[in-house]
Amino acid sequence: MTSRRDFLRVSGGCVAHVLLSSSCASASARRRWTSPLHPTVSATPFAHLDAIGPETWALISTPLAGDRTTFGNGGIIAGRDGVIAVEGFYRPAGATWLAERCRELTGRWPTHVVLTHYHLDHAGGVQGYARDGSALPMVRSTDTTRTLALGGGPVAPPKDAALERAFADVVIVDATRTSRIDLGNRVVELVPLRGHSASDLAIVDEDAGITFAGDLLWNGMFPNFVDATPSQLIASMTQLSKRAGHAFVPGHGGVAGRVRVARYLDLLNDLGAHAGRERAAGRTAVEAAATYRVPALLGDWMASTSGLERAMTAWWREQ
Numbered sequence: 675m676t677s678r679r680d681f682l683r684v685s686g687g688c689v690a691h692v693l694l695s696s697s698c699a700s701a702s703a704r705r706r707w708t709s710p711l712h713p714t715v716s717a718t719p720f721a722h723l724d725a726i727g728p729e730t731w732a733l734i735s736t737p738l739a740g741d742r743t744t745f746g747n748g749g750i751i752a753g754r755d756g757v758i759a760v761e762g763f764y765r766p767a768g769a770t771w772l773a774e775r776c777r778e779l780t781g782r783w784p785t786h787v788v789l790t791h792y793h794l795d796h797a798g799g800v801q802g803y804a805r806d807g808s809a810l811p812m813v814r815s816t817d818t819t820r821t822l823a824l825g826g827g828p829v830a831p832p833k834d835a836a837l838e839r840a841f842a843d844v845v846i847v848d849a850t851r852t853s854r855i856d857l858g859n860r861v862v863e864l865v866p867l868r869g870h871s872a873s874d875l876a877i878v879d880e881d882a883g884i885t886f887a888g889d890l891l892w893n894g895m896f897p898n899f900v901d902a903t904p905s906q907l908i909a910s911m912t913q914l915s916k917r918a919g920h921a922f923v924p925g926h927g928g929v930a931g932r933v934r935v936a937r938y939l940d941l942l943n944d945l946g947a948h949a950g951r952e953r954a955a956g957r958t959a960v961e962a963a964a965t966y967r968v969p970a971l972l973g974d975w976m977a978s979t980s981g982l983e984r985a986m987t988a989w990w991r992e993q
């Protein structure tokens with residue numbers, strides 16, 4: 675029998691969401707979705723790795739081509755005294771691929787891994803960073819992320835002994851204030867936020883102008899609200915968007931600049947305004963979703979019926 679949790683993981687998780695959203699998009703929208711803005715230094719059927727700043731690379735997943743070794747984005751931030759790998763990815767082979775590229779590009783295996791949130795497609799493969807089957811780099815997440823990943827969250831990875839071992843030694847990131855990882859010649863901030871999940875982390879290098887936003891930001895695809903709290907999501911993205919000159923690595927889709935981030939926030943606010951009007955008129959979330967259209971001036975966001983229903987349901991949940 676399928677439990678509610680299994681059902682949500684399969685039907686509401688980001689993997690199903692991405693596939694469903696893209697299935698109603700045009701071929702050109704699907705192609706544009708992950709097209710590189712920056713030079714690609716390595717490519718595989720499931721992802722390309724792009725140089726987005728000094729000693730910084732974004733892994734942009736390309737799951738629509740069919741290979742789902744990685745499903746969400748991540749990357750590498752290298753410094754003199756250490757190298758951070760961002761995200762645990764969907765499958766261990768995805769984390770291993772990033773670690774191997776890290777060694778090619780920097781001469782080193784990642785020394786730190788930072789998880790933005792607990793969802794299956796971002797944390798499920800973290801054990802793949804174990805070098806030659808031995809010890810993992812230092813894995814960091816918030817306490818909430820660890821708890822939810824190990825079985826409390828609706829879109830958590832399936833139970834797995836290797837994943838549990840990977841989380842056993844997690845270094846807990848303070849979820850109440852910004853913390854820092856000093857890499858010697860650069861300092862990387864871990865900014866605790868909320869809204870896509872109960873605990874999200876953004877990974878920011880102010881000097882390099884880089885923000886890894888996790889699933890707080892989606893680019894060119896309608897965001898997944900299955901686990902979202904819209905008011906927190908809008909507050910978190912409003913805060914991140916103030917870093918106007920940054921290259922933003924979203925959880926899904928290509929790297930975004932200021933204009934794409936602004937359009938995303940416009941989309942969130944437009945959804946909120948629609949939800950407010952429809953609720954005031956006495957309609958249900960499903961009825962509200964049926965009458966919503968993404969404004970044409972915001973571009974193509976590959977919105978599916980179920981994605982819109984999950985969005986409106988998230989707004990209704992907050993009331």
Ligand SMILES: [Zn+2]
Nearest residue numbers: 688793870889
């Ligand atoms: Zn997510």
